[in-house]
Amino acid sequence: MRSLRLLLLLAFSFQLSLRQAQGTSPKDTERSRSAVYSSFAQQDDRLVDLNKQKEIYFADNQYSEFIELLNSKRRKDKDIASYIDYYIALTRYHQLKYLEEEQLWDEYFNKGNDYRNDIVTKTDKVIKATTPQEDLRIYSELLSWQYHKDLADAFEEEALANLMSSVLEHSKKSSDILMIKEVADRFLLYGLKQEPKKLYKVYVDKIASTDIEDEELTKIAKGFYDEGNLGLAQAIYDVCIERSINSKTKDQAIDLLSEVARLFAYKDEGVKDTDYAEGVFRNLEQLGGEEAFDQELLYLRAYNLEKAKDYLKTKDNYIDLLMRYPKTAYKDRVLYKLGIIFTYALRDIKSGRVYFDQLAQREINFSPHVISGLYQLGILSQWERDSASAKEHYNKLLELAGEDLSETVVLTRQRLNEIDQGKPLEYNLKTFLNVSLKDEYSALDMSRVDLRASLYKISKAESVSVATTAYAMQSGCMQVDLEYLWSGNIGKSTPSSDQLSFDTSYADPGTKEINLVVVSATGIVERSLDLLDVQ
Amino acid sequence: MKKFIFILAIFIFLGGLTGMASKPKADVYIKRLKNDHYQLIAGGKVFVVKGVCYNPVPVGKNHEYDWWSDPAKPWIVDGKLMQEMGINTIRIYQPGKDPQAVKEVIKDLYELYGIRTIMGHWLGFWEYPCPFYGDKNFQDRIKAGVIEMVNNYKDQPGILMWILGNENNYSCLGQVNPWSTEEIDQEPNLQKQKAMRAEIFYSYVNDLAKEIHQIDSNHPVALGNGELIGLEFADKFSGEVDLVACIIYRGKTFGNLFNSLRAAFDKPILISEFGADCYDAYKMQEDQNMQAFFLESQWRQVYENLANNKEGAGNCLGGAMFEWVDEWWKHNESSPDTWGVHDTGSNWSNGSYYFDIKAQDNKNMNEEWFGIVALSDDLENGLNKRIPRKAYYVIREFWKNPDSEPQTRNRKSR
Structure with a gap:
């Protein structure tokens, strides 16, 4: 006793x-x-x-x-x-x-x-x-x-x-x-x-x-989610989902799956698990087909994958979004992201250009993404040493942007200066383009460098931290010195090559691409990119 | 008939004697026990290596200083202190240029203090521009140096074993002291490139071990290796080596090192370089306790994995901690004016040494502060005064009574 x-x-x-x-x-x-x-x-x-x-x-x-x-x-x-x-x-x-x-x-x-x-x-x-x-x-x-x-x-x-x-x-x-x-x-x-x-x-x-009720079980799961015990929350949600699929109507099951996916999908603040969210999205697709996804949910799935840096699946879902909702409010942002992902993540410059072109050919509603699309077309031409084409894109950009979008305008003027003075493309940017597009670097798949921003949806002038971790090979007591070549649209900051991280902010809205190439004394270690949305 | 049998018996007896005479037991060898554990036997007894890396460069000098010929004979003072602590082995990375001076050091340490010497060879790792393990001329030149070393010292009482290389395996990964061949350059796959370099390097070490065995059957040959990196290739190409001498800096623990080695390359292991510095790069002050804490914990794990510990891996032969005395030249080796200054700058970062990892840029490893004995710039009989640090005393006590640590459950402690 x-x-x-x-x-x-x-x-x-x-x-x-x-x-x-x-x-x-x-x-x-x-x-x-x-x-x-x-x-x-x-x-x-x-x-x-x-x-x-x-x-x-x-x-x-x-x-x-x-x-x-x-x-x-x-x-x-x-x-x-x-x-x-x-x-x-x-x-x-x-x-x-x-x-x-x-x-x-x-x-x-x-x-x-x-x-x-x-x-x-x-x-x-x-x-x-x-x-x-x-x-x-x-x-x-x-x-x-x-x-x-x-x-x-x-x-x-x-x-x-x-x-x-x-x-x-x-x-x-x-x-x-x-x-x-x-x-x-x-x-x-x-x-x-x-x-x-x-x-x-x-x-x-x-x-x-x-004999616990489904609703009570869901509450317990949410409680663990709120406490940050994701493993347990997920285990209980899995039971809830299974119960729902087996004993509720299809619509009710779809509602639960959508709710759980939203809960775990990427967001700047709060608890998230991008892999688990994608698993729930897959279940949802299996259960309800494409009809189970409205525009917002489809965008959320693609965005979640983008933050998980699964760019292959990200582009599939963004393309799906554009096909199903051609007039989506996300159109320009998605076109621009597709251009970036195809070109720099998937090494497919031809497909990337198609999306930048779609933006550049716009005759009305010149969003920040249209301007950025022109800039990308310009630097791709400049990298290919087609100065005439590059200048054409840059000049059109300056004409459309006027006094707005000062950051992109400044970058564009720098590029034009390089062309006019017969100088090569800025070293860090050129290195990033080389590593992303040349066959000799095709073994580099972004897996050796982790690049993360503290926030991915920010307002103008809001401060954001960007940091990287390079998974360098072991070298024992012999320190391998790494250099960090930052390029792209990195806002007001100008990080030097010995900086693993930096704080920045942006003056203009739009999607900002941050490029990074990590270099050691023996050559290129890896590249990476990250995308921030400035409202 | 009886006469024939008698003659035959005499013949067999003499033959046996001759055979025995031609195959005496080696002075030092490794014994594999029935339970697959390993023991190092030296002079007929089980020998647990209680070692220290030894490079007594005086304040104001750098690695090029020939301490072997120093008239003040630092090894005499150091050997006494070592003996009092319980050290039974020093590890040398490469012998000095004068074989007579080297022999005297080995002899003095052994005869005066019973301290044995592990003799190493860099295998050209620090040559400029880089080691060319794929180049026949380079290989031959280095091999000649190794064989010369073995011939010079193999008959010297006190020699314990040979270590080939130190962290040379990292060069196979392509980041540190990189080297290549035309064939490797033509291979587009980076992983295959590494595998090709590893095959060349480990096969070369195997050749060296084989040649050493032919001229010296009295001492084991170790493969010096950084961590366990590349040992899957050693398993394929370095069968001739008798043991692995690993350089491990994992902080408080060696983790699953001993069991992992069993799986990767089933040879006994000597932790030929491990330890901790005694400078807190975060608080910017000397911290002898921090060093003692790490070293004591590391030695406990070495002992847990010696032979006949039921639940340890049983493949550890001992260790050589880094290092005996501080080396004041190391932080800024290209500036002679800093060799007389005890630099507090850090050269590298290692998160496993967590007390001072919050130092600037996480650089917490202070290369000039690894000695378990500090050097003073005051001279005493022509030598920088030796001041044992806390680790010296803590490890001395540990060695006196390693049994006080519980080794395993349900088992008598060692």
């Missing part, structure tokens, strides 16, 4: 810490969850005090003092030995982390081995004394795995395999679903992918096996 109480204490303490970690949920989500949880686990308030004491001691970093307390409790009640052992190991684990974080080295070097010894021997003792059906076993194995994971030592793999096996066995017999979630959350925190997915599936299946 006493063991049961302690076990419930553990369950409660983990729920408590979980709630603390997750922050406050919206009330209705909390109500939905509480209703579900109450059918699985119960709390024992009599033992809450002990856990509270642990929290108080930990908050004051009084680890050794807490261990003294635990040992005194052990002396009074020998039946709780395993629980005391677990708490001692847990305390030593936090104590070592604290000593390292605070750089309290004297204690670390003098006592570190003793503390590590406590962690290993105490968890081993508990693991030996318990079965996978017991919560204490799971928590001890979780602690043991965390310890070895932190050290990345030889026992990590085995500890993980043991833990997974125990949790799965535990889940078959225990009604404590929070345990499964707790372990999965911890896995997620440590960057594991497959294991949390597997456990969330078990967790969600357990919830779904109750």
Whole structure:
């Protein structure tokens, strides 16, 4: 009986810490969850005090003092030995982390081995004394795995395999679903992918096996989405979607899929998962065909793919949008983006030109994208050394732009100057064009450089940060110096070649392309591009 | 008949003696145990390499300084300090130019302090413009140097093993000290280019190992390798080497290194260069604790993966931490006026050394501050005064009692 109480204490303490970690949920989500949880686990308030004491001691970093307390409790009640052992190991684990974080080295070097010894021997003792059906076993194995994971030592793999096996066995017999979630959350925190997915599936299946209403289940999913626990939110949404497809009308299922896709699709602010969103879009297409997509949803799908930098699929969806909605408000933006994507991402200058031409041939409604299209046609001609054609495009641009769109006008005048003075195309831009269009660089596929802006929909004069990470090959102690050749429409900033990032803003509306070529001493490493929409 | 049998028995006995005499046990060799773990045996005993990389360049000098011939004999002072700490091996990257001076250093360290020497060779990695491992003339010239080294020192008591190269494998990737051949240049696929370079390099090392074995059966030959990069090619082309000597800078842990090596190239491993600097590039101050923290954690992992540890990989032979004393010339090696200054500038970045990773441009590795013994610019008997750092004492204590660390579950600690 006493063991049961302690076990419930553990369950409660983990729920408590979980709630603390997750922050406050919206009330209705909390109500939905509480209703579900109450059918699985119960709390024992009599033992809450002990856990509270642990929290108080930990908050004051009084680890050794807490261990003294635990040992005194052990002396009074020998039946709780395993629980005391677990708490001692847990305390030593936090104590070592604290000593390292605070750089309290004297204690670390003098006592570190003793503390590590406590962690290993105490968890081993508990693991030996318990079965996978017991919560204490799971928590001890979780602690043991965390310890070895932190050290990345030889026992990590085995500890993980043991833990997974125990949790799965535990889940078959225990009604404590929070345990499964707790372990999965911890896995997620440590960057594991497959294991949390597997456990969330078990967790969600357990919830779904109750008589919970679809609406309640959706609320729980949304709650986890709002908390940023995407793995769990997605696992529950998957069940919701499956239920909806199997038991609701087609229109209702389409509505749910559209809602979930919108939720996860790319947006500057808030939680997103472009890959998951595209998966839901694919389901939606399968279920409802093209009719399931209105203009906005079709654009959102293409935009989501653009931000995921899956340019091959992006262009398919933008083309689809133009075919189905030829008068879409997004037309000029989409034409321009198609021109950029075909030319620089897919190395298809001929197709790219078709889209720039469509913009350039406009006789009325000269949007910023028309002007930018002319600029692109100009630089492509200039790169091909067709100065006459380049000048023609540039001059038309200046004529149409007048005093507006000053940034593009400035760039255009620079290009015209180069032609008039017989100078080559600006070095960074020319390098980007060479790397994007010449066959000798066809092995470069943008995979070695990550280029990201902090925002992709910005207003005029709004500040945005642009940063890159180049995945350079390993070189040991020998540092490979990289240069970053920025070009394109990069706004008011003029980043130098040693800058991995820069802040900028734009004076004019339109779609702005940021080009980058990364160079090492031995040659071109990679190129990348990014597209920003300025309102 | 009896006479015949007697003569035959005498013949067999003598033959056996002759055979035994022609195949004595090597002074140093690697033993593969029944559980597939590896042990280094030296002088008939299991030998765990408790090593340190050694290049005692005095303040104000650079790597060209011939410390081997230094009349103040730095190795005498250093050897004593090393012995007191528990170090049993020094690692040398390449011998000095005067073989007699080199022999004296090896002899003194071994005879006075029982410290063995791992002798390495750069394999021309730092030659300008770059190493041409695909060029026969280059190969022959380097090979002659390696063979000369082995011939010079193979009979010197105290020699532990040979290490061929250091991080030369990175040159196969094309970013560091790049080299090529006409055939490689014609290959459009970049991955294939790397594979072609790797085949050339690892086959060349294999040839060297083979030749060394022919002239010296007393000492193992190691392949010096940066991380585990390219070892899938070593597995195909470098079967002659006896072990891998890896250069690893992964911070607090070696991660899954030992198990990964088992899968990639099942040879024993010596962590021939690892460690941490003791300058906090973020706080801009010396931090000996930070260095001691990383080194202690690294040594614990080395010990966990020695032979007969049930749950470790069992393929580790020990390590050589980088390095004994600071080298004040390294940060700005082309400016002689800075060789007498203990530069605090950082040369490279490594996120695994997380305490000071927030330093400017994330450059947190201070090349001039890796010594576990600091140098003072004050002289003592003609040498820069040696001041052991915290790591010296922490590792000394660890070596005295590595058993205090729990190694595995359900098992007696070592």
